[in-house]
Each structure stands twice: as C-alpha cells, then as structure tokens.
Amino acid sequence: MQPQGDIASAAGGYGPPGGAPPGGGWGPPGGAPPGGAPPGGGYGPPGGAPPGGAPPGGGYGPPGGAPPGGGWGPPGGAPPGGGYGPPGGAPPGGGYGPPGGYAAPKGKGKTGLIVGLVAGLIVLGGGGFAAWHFLGGGGGSSVAHAHLPGGCDAVLRFDVEGVMKVGPVKKHVVPALDEKAGGSDAAAKAKLTEFFVSARLNPKKDIDEAVVCLTNLSPEGEPDFVAIVGGSITPEKVVDALATYADKDEFNEPKVQDGIRFIQSKSTHPTIFVAQAEDGAILVASKFELLKKAAKKSGEHKKYKVPLERHASAIVTAVATKRLAGVAAGSPFAASLGGIGRVELSASLEPGKLDGRLELGDAAAATALAGQLKGMLGEVKGMPLVPAEAKATLDGLTISAAGKELVVSAPISAEAIEKAAEEFAKGVREAEKGL
Secondary structure, three states, X not given: OOHXXXXXXXXXXXXXXXXOOOXXXXXXXXXXXXXXXXOOOOEOOOOOOOOOOOOOOOOEOOOOOOOOOOOOOOOOOOOOOOOOOOOOOOOOOOOOOOOOOOOOOOOOOOHHHHHHHHHHHHHHHHOOOHHHHOOOOXXXXXXXXXXOOOOOOEEEEEOHHHHHHOHHHXXXXXXXXXHHHHOOOHHHHHHHHHXXXXXXXXXXXXXXXEEEXXXXXXXXXXXXXXXXXEEOOOOOOHHHHHHHHOOOOOEOOOEEEOOEEEEEEOOOOOOOEEEEOOOOOEXXXXXXXXXXXXXXXXXXXXXXXXXXXXXXXEEEOHHHHHHHHHHHOOOOOOOOOOOOOOEEEEEEEOOXXXXXXXXXXXXXXXXXXXXXXXXXXXXXXXXXXXXXXXXXXXXXXEEEEEOOEEEEEEEOOHHHHHHHHHHHHHHHHHHHHHO
16 A cells, blocks of 8 residues: 555545636636636646546636635745645645555655645545445544644635535546546455555545645745544544555554654655544644644634635635735736735535635725726637637626725636536546556
C-alpha cells in the first residue's frame, strides 16, 4: 500500500464534479480581478484537472468554481508554490488511488498533499470496495469544521455527503469511481479491503465533511496544513490500520506525544502526521503542532464564517490577504485593493451557483471596483465572437457592492453540471488504462 499517494486517492487532477460554468475558461471581463479570476469560470477544481481533461467548456471549479487555489488564489495572485490548486494541486506524489491501490511517485512538496488527501477521501466516499458490503459503519460522530484550529490563513470546506447526492454525480461519477476503486489488482484490492475492515471505516457511508486549514501563506515557500475529515468514523482505528497495512517504507511505528497517538511518514519531502481526534475525526497534518491543535474541538469556524450550507467553500482571512496584497501592485485594481480584507468563495451544485465576496477598505472602494468590473463586463458582452454558452453565463453574472464588500455571483447551468459529470466520469474510466 502507498498511503502517501494512495490514501490521497484523487490526486492531481480532480475536483468536486460541477466543473466550469457554461462557457468554460473565462475570467471577468478585461482580465482577472484581485487575486486571480473572479467567480465565473475557467478555474481549477481542488486538485487540478480531472483525469481525461477538462469538463465541457474547458474550465473547472470546486463544484462550480475554484477555492483559493486552482486559479483563484488569494487576492494578489497565486500562493506559494505556484499556481494554487486547492491547495497545492496534486496529492502526495500526484497519482490516483486509495491505500493499497495505485502507487505514486515520492518527493513532492507538501502543498501537493493537501487537496489530494481530502479529494482522496471524497473519491473513496464514491467508490465501492468489497468491505463496504459487510461494514456497518463507524461508531464515532465528528463534525470536521468543529476541529478547525485558530490561526488559519485560509480554510477550504467540502460537503462530501452533499456532493455525492447531487443528481449528475450519482448518475455518472459514482459508478465510475466504483469501477476505478475496485481496480484490477486482486492483491491490492484485498489489502485495501483489510485496511477498511481494520479501520472500521465505510467511506461510502461514514464520511460527511472535509475541511483544510492552511497556515503560513506567503509569496514564497509552501504553506503548512491540517486536513480534517469528519462523519461517523470509529475512533482509535485508522492509525493502527495504517501501521498494519501501509508499506513498511512509508510510515514509522505509531507513537504517543502530548496525549495524541499518531503515525508519521518516513519521508521528509513532505512529512505528514496522521491521527484521530477523540470523536473519531481523521487528522492529517504537515506539522505535529497543527495536528495537536486540530485534535480539540473549538468554535474557531465561527470566526472564519464558513458558509456551511454550500457544497464547497474557501475562505482567505484578512490577515493573509493583506500579507499577499503586494503581489497586485501595479494592477488596474491596485487603488481599490489598498484595504483588502477577507475573501470568500462558495458554490452549490443544485441549483448551480458560484458566489464570491471580497472585503475592501471601505464602501467607496467596493463601489469603485464594482464599477470597473461592470464596465469590463459590458465590453465583453458586446464582443461578436463570444460563444453562446459563455454569453449565457455572462448574462447571468452579477457584480455589485454591499457595504465595503464586492459581491459577484454567476450561475452554473444544469447542462454544464451534467456535461462536466459525464466528462469527469469518462476521464476516471480512461485513467484506469494507464495504471
């Protein structure tokens, strides 16, 4: 088993189905707004492109758009490590596959782990394994966002349970993931089944939500992270299951520190720590200190104002945006971005809608930026060669100022979500051929 690349499963190439808004890859008229592209399209879903290429239209989105990553990036441009895919792009080593599945190359930066670890569990939530037919479900009860620690520069949240209930996802993606997860390697499949039995984990039933906290966002270097997966997960089982079924060159023996039992990867490029909270929540971090903070529940998610009603969301805090704002110096929007603050991006798949909110220094700055973007939008709408699908999205795009916030909303058509789910499922199936 290759936990570093496999437990992360859906790696480097995948995002919650929903794809790009009609029209695919486009940015707000006249170019990208502060921090990358505005809500609307042409961005990478958490983790990058799904196997097989982009969904119809050419663009992507964590369902419907991208969080601080994959093309959005905190205001001021891409975060450390280059282009910003939730967060960092591919999972450990890239590649695709749950524990015991498909091996992935080693030695990638730790930003490559972040979304892969979460996306992998989302994939496991949709795929089928023999173990699931006789596992009754976990005995714990955990809420992932309740474990978010203080001091996060950015927060990503994925409603795993909700996404898996979306019509096109159930119709196209889940069956493809079932096939993919089953694999063709009988020995690997058997080992994976043993892992889930040992962990008392039924991903298809037990995983409800995943969140990621990023710290140390800066123009240079890579952020640290802790990913938290919650649901009906049996406590005190995952670490031992990894110790038993992971390849021996992947993890050290479990140990206890400050009352937390955890297992640490042998690789230092990157190092990851895996543990479980008392309520069963699975914790994966790049630093033990973050693992320790996330082991306890807190009310910090209220400070981040995470929109829990959406299928996917991403928050960049005011502290982080101010640190990164210098990257936007010299842009047409520099004057309006002087007092930039919190950024929020969120998306729903039923109905399909992408929303973005950008806090500015005052109401005048928000109004000025909204006016600039509206003017650019009008120019783009008047262009003769705008594709019909893109025009439909542009017609539905709204830009406004609400107090000191810039608010942008864009529709994601049912047709676009259906096509994206079909293309993603096709890519999943075709990816099997190369494994």
